[in-house]
Amino acid sequence: MTMTENDVLNKFPWLAKIEHILICCGLNNIWNNHSFINSKWLKVITKQKVYELFVNDWYALIESSEKALFYKIFKTSFGYEDYLHKTPTSLLVYLIRFRTGNHRLPIEIGNWERIPINERMCQTCNKLEDEFHYLFECTIYDRERKQYLKRYYYNNPSTFKLQKLMSSEKDFINLCKFCKTILSNNR
Numbered sequence: 001m002t003m004t005e006n007d008v009l010n011k012f013p014w015l016a017k018i019e020h021i022l023i024c025c026g027l028n029n030i031w032n033n034h035s036f037i038n039s040k041w042l043k044v045i046t047k048q049k050v051y052e053l054f055v056n057d058w059y060a061l062i063e064s065s066e067k068a069l070f071y072k073i074f075k076t077s078f079g080y081e082d083y084l085h086k087t088p089t090s091l092l093v094y095l096i097r098f099r100t101g102n103h104r105l106p107i108e109i110g111n112w113e114r115i116p117i118n119e120r121m122c123q124t125c126n127k128l129e130d131e132f133h134y135l136f137e138c139t140i141y142d143r144e145r146k147q148y149l150k151r152y153y154y155n156n157p158s159t160f161k162l163q164k165l166m167s168s169e170k171d172f173i174n175l176c177k178f179c180k181t182i183l184s185n186n187r
Contacts, residue, residue: 025049067101067111070131073159074166075099083172091176098131098179099166105186107131132162134182141182148178 009016022031025046029035036042055078062072084092097103101111107130110120122129124140134141135149136157145154153165165175 074163094180094183095176097183103183144178144181148174
């Protein structure tokens with residue numbers, strides 16, 4: 001009795017996963033014909049295709065996410081950030097929370113409570129109360145802003161300056177300290 005392809009896939013579920021990976025990577029012909037240059041080539045090309053698919057999915061997720069509005073301003077490319085190993089963890093955690101929306105600022109609490117974005121206003125400044133507002137505009141943090149950020153960033157703030165600040169190695173530690181101050185006051 002000869003086993004059909006479905007019988008084989010049912011008996012060896014890991015083969016179904018390999019089939020799925022090859023088809024997702026556009027390598028159907030390899031699954032269908034079982035012919036390829038060599039196993040090293042197959043490994044390299046499959047790894048490259050899986051990486052490309054992942055990065056494309058990451059871009060699509062970031063672009064379509066309402067929650068990632070702040071994040072996508074400065075995180076414009078997929079990859080490892082050097083600050084992860086250059087910054088003390090005790091400060092880095094605050095910046096990561098700030099950047100990824102893992103905090104209790106009103107903009108994030110409004111997400112949880114399904115409050116429309118345009119209704120999340122700062123009680124002090126009567127402006128949209130988001131991360132940009134805290135970093136550059138909110139009068140509650142004027143003293144700390146002057147202490148931790150260069151005047152260039154908060155004088156006529158813009159998304160361009162936000163991008164620059166988030167990628168500035170020279171100003172990074174002070175940015176972490178400022179984020180720690182903001183997040184510590186909003187628990």
